[in-house]
Amino acid sequence: xxxxxxxxxxxxxxxxxxxxxxxxxxxxxxxxxxxxxxxxxxxxxxxxxxxxxxxxxxxxxxxxxxxxxxxxxxxxxxxxxxxxxxxxxxxxxxxxxxxxxxxxxxxxxxxxxxxxxxxxxxxxxxxxxxxxxxxxxxxxxxxxxxxxxxxxxxxxxxxxxxxxxxxxxxxxxxxxxxxxxxxxxxxxxxxxxxxxxxxxxxxxxxxxxxxxxxxxxxxxxxxxxxxxxxxxxxxxxxxxxxxxxxxxxxxxxxxxxxxxxxxxxxxxxxxxxxxxxxxxxxxxxxxxxxxxxxxxxxxxxxxxxxxxxxxxxxxxxxxxxxxxxxxxxxxxxxxxxxxxxxxxxxxxxxxxxxxxxxxxxxxxxxxxxxxxxxxxxxxxxxxxxxxxxxxxxxxxxxxxxxxxxxxxxxxxxxxxxxxxxxxxxxxxxxxxxxxxxxxxxxxxxxxxxxxxxxxxxxxxxxxxxxxx
Amino acid sequence: xxxxxxxxxxxxxxxxxxxxxxxxxxxxxxxxxxxxxxxxxxxxxxxxxxxxxxxxxxxxxxxxxxxxxxxxxxxxxxxxxxxxxxxxxxxxxxxxxxxxxxxxxxxxxxxxxxxxxxxxxxxxxxxxxxxxxxxxxxxxxxxxxxxxxxxxxxxxxxxxxxxxxxxxxxxxxxxxxxxxxxxxxxxxxxxxxxxxxxxxxxxxxxxxxxxxxxxxxxxxxxxxxxxxxxxxxxxxxxxxxxxxxxxxxxxxxxxxxxxxxxxxxxxxxxxxxxxxxxxxxxxxxxxxxxxxxxxxxxxxxxxxxxxxxxxxxxxxxxxxxxxxxxxxxxxxxxxxxxxxxxxxxxxxxxxxxxxxxxxxxxxxxxxxxxxxxxxxxxxxxxxxxxxxxxxxxxxxxxxxxxxxxxxxxxxxxxxxxxxxxxxxxxxxxxxxxxxxxxxxxxxxxxxxxxxxxxxxxxxxxxxxxxxx
Numbered sequence: 051x052x053x054x055x056x057x058x059x060x061x062x063x064x065x066x067x068x069x070x071x072x073x074x075x076x077x078x079x080x081x082x083x084x085x086x087x088x089x090x091x092x093x094x095x096x097x098x099x100x101x102x103x104x105x106x107x108x109x110x111x112x113x114x115x116x117x118x119x120x121x122x123x124x125x126x127x128x129x130x131x132x133x134x135x136x137x138x139x140x141x142x143x144x145x146x147x148x149x150x151x152x153x154x155x156x157x158x159x160x161x162x163x164x165x166x167x168x169x170x171x172x173x174x175x176x177x178x179x180x181x182x183x184x185x186x187x188x189x190x191x192x193x194x195x196x197x198x199x200x201x202x203x204x205x206x207x208x209x210x211x212x213x214x215x216x217x218x219x220x221x222x223x224x225x226x227x228x229x230x231x232x233x234x235x236x237x238x239x240x241x242x243x244x245x246x247x248x249x250x251x252x253x254x255x256x257x258x259x260x261x262x263x264x265x266x267x268x269x270x271x272x273x274x275x276x277x278x279x280x281x282x283x284x285x286x287x288x289x290x291x292x293x294x295x296x297x298x299x300x301x302x303x304x305x306x307x308x309x310x311x312x313x314x315x316x317x318x319x320x321x322x323x324x325x326x327x328x329x330x331x332x333x334x335x336x337x338x339x340x341x342x343x344x345x346x347x348x349x350x351x352x353x354x355x356x357x358x359x360x361x362x363x364x365x366x367x368x369x370x371x372x373x374x375x376x377x378x379x380x381x382x383x384x385x386x387x388x389x390x391x392x393x394x395x396x397x398x399x400x401x402x403x404x405x406x407x408x409x410x411x412x413x414x415x416x417x418x419x420x421x422x423x424x425x426x427x428x429x430x431x432x433x434x435x436x437x438x439x440x441x442x443x444x445x446x447x448x449x450x451x452x453x454x455x456x457x458x459x460x461x462x463x464x465x466x467x468x469x470x471x472x473x474x475x476x477x478x479x480x481x482x483x484x485x486x487x488x489x490x491x492x493x494x495x496x497x498x499x500x501x502x503x504x505x506x507x508x509x510x511x512x513x514x515x516x517x518x
Numbered sequence: 519x520x521x522x523x524x525x526x527x528x529x530x531x532x533x534x535x536x537x538x539x540x541x542x543x544x545x546x547x548x549x550x551x552x553x554x555x556x557x558x559x560x561x562x563x564x565x566x567x568x569x570x571x572x573x574x575x576x577x578x579x580x581x582x583x584x585x586x587x588x589x590x591x592x593x594x595x596x597x598x599x600x601x602x603x604x605x606x607x608x609x610x611x612x613x614x615x616x617x618x619x620x621x622x623x624x625x626x627x628x629x630x631x632x633x634x635x636x637x638x639x640x641x642x643x644x645x646x647x648x649x650x651x652x653x654x655x656x657x658x659x660x661x662x663x664x665x666x667x668x669x670x671x672x673x674x675x676x677x678x679x680x681x682x683x684x685x686x687x688x689x690x691x692x693x694x695x696x697x698x699x700x701x702x703x704x705x706x707x708x709x710x711x712x713x714x715x716x717x718x719x720x721x722x723x724x725x726x727x728x729x730x731x732x733x734x735x736x737x738x739x740x741x742x743x744x745x746x747x748x749x750x751x752x753x754x755x756x757x758x759x760x761x762x763x764x765x766x767x768x769x770x771x772x773x774x775x776x777x778x779x780x781x782x783x784x785x786x787x788x789x790x791x792x793x794x795x796x797x798x799x800x801x802x803x804x805x806x807x808x809x810x811x812x813x814x815x816x817x818x819x820x821x822x823x824x825x826x827x828x829x830x831x832x833x834x835x836x837x838x839x840x841x842x843x844x845x846x847x848x849x850x851x852x853x854x855x856x857x858x859x860x861x862x863x864x865x866x867x868x869x870x871x872x873x874x875x876x877x878x879x880x881x882x883x884x885x886x887x888x889x890x891x892x893x894x895x896x897x898x899x900x901x902x903x904x905x906x907x908x909x910x911x912x913x914x915x916x917x918x919x920x921x922x923x924x925x926x927x928x929x930x931x932x933x934x935x936x937x938x939x940x941x942x943x944x945x946x947x948x949x950x951x952x953x954x955x956x957x958x959x960x961x962x963x964x965x966x967x968x969x970x971x972x973x974x975x976x977x978x979x980x981x982x983x984x985x986x
Contacts, residue, residue: 086841146843153739216841243745257744261842270806271621272957276725276927277711279857280812280827282805286852287765287830294762297755334750334882338738341881343751350749359748362755363845364836369853373554373684374729374890375614376855376927377831377956384754385837387844389747413809414802422842459744459844488845489740 052203057511064194064503071190071503072163072173072496074104078143078182079161079175085120085144085216094120094212097143101210105189108196110208115228119220120144120212124231127206135436135513136205138234138473140463141185141241142214145177146488153490163496170247171496180487183494184240184479184502185210191506203514207234211463214241217261217423218463225470236436237467240502242457242479245326247495250444250452250505252437253477254430257358257389259460260399261423264289264407265383267416272368273378283414285382286367292410293384296360301345303360303388305406311393315356323351326453336484355456359389385422389458396424425462428475436476439516443508444478447501478509520671524663525979532662532971539658539971540631540641540964542572546611546650547629547643553588553612553684562588562680565611569678573657576664578676583696587688588612588680592699595674603904603981604673606702606941608931609653609709610682613645614956621958631964638715639964648955651962652708652947652970653678659974671982675702679931682709685729685891686931693938704904705935706977708970710925710947713794715963718912718920718973720905721945722898725826725857727928728867729891732757732875733851735884740836741846751882753850754835760878761852764828769813771828771856773874779861783824791819794921804952823924827857855891857926864892893930896943904944907984911976912946915969946977 064071083097084090098114098121105125106112112125123143130136148158156162161175173183195202209232211221225232242253268283298304315323328351330340344353353359367382369375388399400421407417430437437454444452457477464475480498481487532539551565552558566582566589573593574580580593591611598604616626624630629643641651663670677700679689693700710721736751766772783791796819798808812821821827835850837843856867868889875885898905905922912920925945932943948966949955 086839086843088840147837147839149837149839150740215843259744259844261844263842268807271954271959272618273805274927274956275827275829275831275855276727276857276925277951277955278805278822279829279855279926280825281810281818281822281926282802282807283809283811284829286833287761290758290830290833291762291765293755294759297759337741337746337750339736339750339882341751342749343880343882344748354746354749357748359743361743361747361752361844361846362758362836363743363843364838364847365754365758365850366834366838368830368832369615369617370832370834371554371615371617372556374731374853374855375554375683375831375956376727376729376829378829379832382833385842387743387747387842389744412811414807414811457744458747458749459742483745486739487745488742488843491739 059198060194063198076161117220117224123210125208130205136234138237144212172493179485179494187502190503237475243481250448253457255456256428258425258427261387263420265418267381275376289382354458439512443512527666528662528975531666544629585688585692591678593676598673604702606705612680640961647953647962655970658971705943711949718916721925723924724896726893726895729855731888733886735849743844757850822926907980911980
């Protein structure tokens with residue numbers, strides 16, 4: 051069991067080693083591990099091998115393991131005793147595509163430290179936050195413990211996958227097949243955010259994600275609108291008509307049964323949330339907006355964290371090049387996703403969406419669907435022991451009470467860990483709302499990276515003491 | 519004035535020279551004169567120079583003339599007397615883009631003669647019909663007259679432009695600037711269709727075209743739907759909602775004032791049209807459809823030729839690559855066109871569309887518009903003398919009464935000729951509904967090409983006799 055002076059020694063070591071930690075993060079960020087695009091498959095493998103070698107150097111039995119997709123890494127600390135709390139740390143080395151590339155101020159895979167408009171130092175690159183920067187805070191904390199004390203304070207298994215950004219489809223099968231190997235008392239994930247740049251947070255509720263692709267087809271070929279216009283069905287017209295009806299004038303989703311099982315927040319939680327001061331001014335103004343766009347009878351904080359939503363993430367059909375073309379396309383498609391909450395069944399939401407589209411198809415049109423994600427919402431047990439230990443450690447590091455918050459984003463792996471391994475997951479992360487993850491100019495505050503490492507150093511020490 | 523034996527000699531000459539005519543068409547089809555894409559500017563110029571040289575070889579003073587865009591060709595027959603009827607023939611050497619390229623069975627700029635599924639011989643290439651094949655029927659008819667009789671039977675000016683497929687914007691200024699040079703008694707255009715493969719037609723009414731591009735913008739950057747979903751406005755949601763409302767459940771366009779000035783067909787014309795037997799079975803089945811998609815209280819033939827329509831020709835926004843990305847795009851755009859009819863003012867339709875979109879924009883969203891085309895509908899005078907002459911010539915060539923028909927497509931140049939040069943236009947063409955113009959695998963029936971040449975040989979002879 052670590053002493054307080056051991057934790058202090060590990061913190062000092064982390065500070066002394068910070069420049070080298072940053073250089074190691076940069077090396078990882080330079081690898082173009084875009085999982086969505088098959089053209090980058092070799093880069094994904096290179097990222098896995100790079101991370102695996104680094105983690106092995108910290109005293110782990112580490113292996114790159116094959117999946118049906120991009121490979122995963124499994125690493126077990128050589129010093130595991132079987133008598134200490136055993137954590138399974140999870141991260142992902144894959145990153146989102148970089149388009150539209152022309153909006154990046156610098157090449158996305160050439161990381162730099164630069165100044166944010168308000169003077170904060172930031173690391174800019176695709177993956178700087180999600181999830182290479184975040185997972186590196188944990189790896190660096192392990193390195194600091196090992197260097198300062200010769201050992202880790204708890205038993206530890208690290209698993210890192212390469213398909214989180216494309217729905218972790220193959221990783222779930224991998225989990226099923228490696229249950230024994232990945233057995234632990236609880237899981238740790240560093241892929242979430244802080245409340246603001248000074249206030250740490252633990253995420254205790256996550257929305258789920260149902261992500262569908264729909265393609266509408268009509269004629270057997272593209273048509274000239276001068277010959278067929280008015281007489282032939284136009285798939286873009288059909289698609290816009292159907293998708294344009296997904297929300298009513300109050301911002302509510304119109305799919306029959308969509309809100310079945312959705313509960314209102316307990317009044318005491320709603321009161322707490324009202325006190326957090328999340329307003330359009332603070333949350334939307336930085337992205338150039340001023341008006342909450344969700345259900346008009348809900349607070350903005352409810353719209354983005356406790357209410358289910360629907361977004362069209364992409365749409366394409368017909369002629370989209372320069373100039374004009376008088377074509378009626380043979381098909382048009384869209385990517386549509388739903389953030390779902392506790393009480394909603396992802397399979398039912400998917401089926402309800404498909405039924406909604408199909409019921410609105412005019413004659414001569416067909417619809418094809420592709421399932422990209424199908425993950426339920428998660429609510430973590432407030433009684434979980436590591437939660438209190440981590441909350442205390444974060445509060446000490448940041449000098450400010452750590453908040454327990456809900457998140458609008460999905461981390462589907464949390465449900466998979468519960469189902470396959472039977473473990474709850476502690477979600478601690480250092481992301482900020484303005485990190486531009488999934489967008490051009492993704493960044494991670496240098497302060498998030500440095501104090502993130504220090505936070506994990508303290509949490510590892512605190513977890514050694516906590517009984518799980 | 520030509521004798522009947524001169525016409526017969528020219529017809530014989532056209533038949534004897536047909537293989538060479540086909541080779542000349544192939545040479546023209548090999549030039550990638552795509553006007554919409556600036557990458558093909560040099561090919562457009564090459565097509566102009568190629569055609570100009572060929573027409574000059576027929577005894578014309580022919581020149582490539584600069585415009586603000588792709589160049590035009592003006593050619594005046596050296597044998598013009600000033601005492602004979604004077605026709606201005608118009609065509610365009612530019613072609614549509616070829617995407618989606620993967621749906622072509624062969625490279626689009628490597629023409630071949632092959633067999634259609636039903637045994638018809640067809641010429642396959644981009645531009646095989648629209649308009650390289652069609653304009654070549656006229657040029658070859660001139661060649662046959664010249665070779666057989668040493669002269670053309672009427673005075674003739676030929677003008678060929680290179681921007682018809684992108685709205686002829688610079689060509690209109692060119693017309694204005696060259697009124698004197700292009701003066702004629704009437705215009706001839708070969709860019710329309712037959713009634714069916716055995717029935718020739720003259721097009722006497724054309725719909726106009728208003729073509730708009732609209733871009734909706736919301737946040738100042740792409741957003742992660744996990745963080746902002748539900749709270750931030752989504753431009754694709756806004757765009758689909760607005761465009762999805764352009765038609766009501768009866769297929770009528772909902773833009774206020776859209777149908778102002780639109781007249782119903784005279785009952786006798788409607789009766790004639792009913793007798794033509796244009797049905798979903800004959801017209802829609804070949805393209806894989808079965809149900810007329812326009813206003814549900816109108817005949818299919820009205821929907822496609824006498825009623826105004828609206829089509830979304832293209833739409834794009836957000837992530838459209840493989841897989842999934844949980845992004846809320848900063849912007850989304852669509853290309854929307856209206857086929858308009860006599861009585862509708864294109865500027866009013868454009869303004870009404872813009873007002874319709876703007877009125878439906880939620881807060882935080884802006885719309886930008888781009889005007890791609892703005893052409894009124896045309897109705898030709900039935901009393902025009904060359905009409906009767908051409909009708910008679912076509913009837914003789916095809917052994918079947920030539921029909922006078924309306925067309926759903928726009929040929930905006932017809933209005934421009936009337937306004938700038940004061941001339942009416944005779945529209946004779948040999949296209950068929952299954953020619954796939956503007957689509958992959960564009961074709962022109964070999965029979966259309968051969969009998970098209972013969973038709974123009976006869977029409978030129980007949981026009982010499984007709985008083986305009």
